[in-house]
Amino acid sequence: MSFHDVRLPARLAFGSTGGVERRTEIVTLGSGYERRSTPWAQGRRRYLIGANLRSLDDMAALTEFFEARRGRLYGFRFRDFADFKSCAPGAVVSAADQALGTGDGLRTRFDLIKRYGEGEGEDALERRVRKPVAGTVRVAVAGVELDAGGFTVDAATGEVTLAAAPPVGAAVTAGFEFDVPVRFDADRIEVTLESFEAGRMAAVPLIEVRV
Template sequence: MAFHEVRFPANLSFGSVGGPERRTEVVQLSNGFEERNTPWSQSRRRYDAGVSLRSLDDIGALIAFFEARQGQLNGFRWKDWADYKSCTASATPAYADQLIGIGDGLRAEYQLVKSYASGSQAQSRDISKPVAGTVRIGLQGDELQEGVHFTVDVATGIVTFASPPAVDERVTAGFEFDVPVRFDTDGIQVSVASFQAGDVPQVPVVEVRL
């Protein structure tokens, strides 16, 4: 599958319904207890782009984007308005938001990650589609300068340092990011009369693994 480094129009994704889902296998035992397992180490996100359409022009933009991606064939970027920053929704990304690694004096490449914590539990999520120009990097509490101390591959989320961080130096990051997705349908059915009456088409979108 090819991936197009283009974002679904943000004004059309605003108001969409969706979020993370997990796959949990639950086995009911004869004694009344349960065994629960999951084959997924990471959650997968799903959205419905149809509910955010507000005008016939929006439908036209959606169809043009759908055709350019050839339906399910090619992936694209999606802005999840509920979760697109390394910090809280009301804050501005800062270079110390997320710990992405500890230096060992040898490694120069680090993957951007975001940690989701609640109580003593935390889940780490690789961020592969940062937004260009938003990535800030810190090293041992000091902010670095992009293009001088490091570079960012916005297609993979990998940060490359000009010189490997020293042993035990904390590497931190702040950023905005998109979700890599594809359409989860090869057809969009629209009735202008129904749309004007308030019935919007369903346009499922699903996260892809890269």
């Protein structure tokens, strides 16, 4: 997939709006009951950025970033300030935040996961985290946090490799910060000059990409 491993500068995202969308298909039966289903196992994020930019320098920086991505051609990293940690946005990342799996004495590779919902029952949804932020991942085995030499993280895929296989039944947990892989959802940027030092930019859409 065409992806540039760079993050949109935070100052260009201030004032952004967006969130999760899902696709639900609803069929109303003759009895009035509904049959609901979805072809999507995961939600998809959409954002609008740039509408609050007023500085010509910031608008030029966003235009430069857009050009470097060739419009919609290349994906990039985006920090969703409402959801960018394994814990709540205002909390401190802990190695016990998210359960990654259980040791079997042989397995050393685990995917970073964030769960949404209550507990681990039917209501919970697992989201693969494929773009962790380098240097933020913390891992624990059986409640004991590993030092930096005890694991490695592939920042491009979100896969954690432990130096030693956890013993049978040992819980593997992790905490981390992460970005959302997105691309521009338009091949055009519009800027209005309002003075010699200020302007106005039309909102630029972003959409999450599957990686």
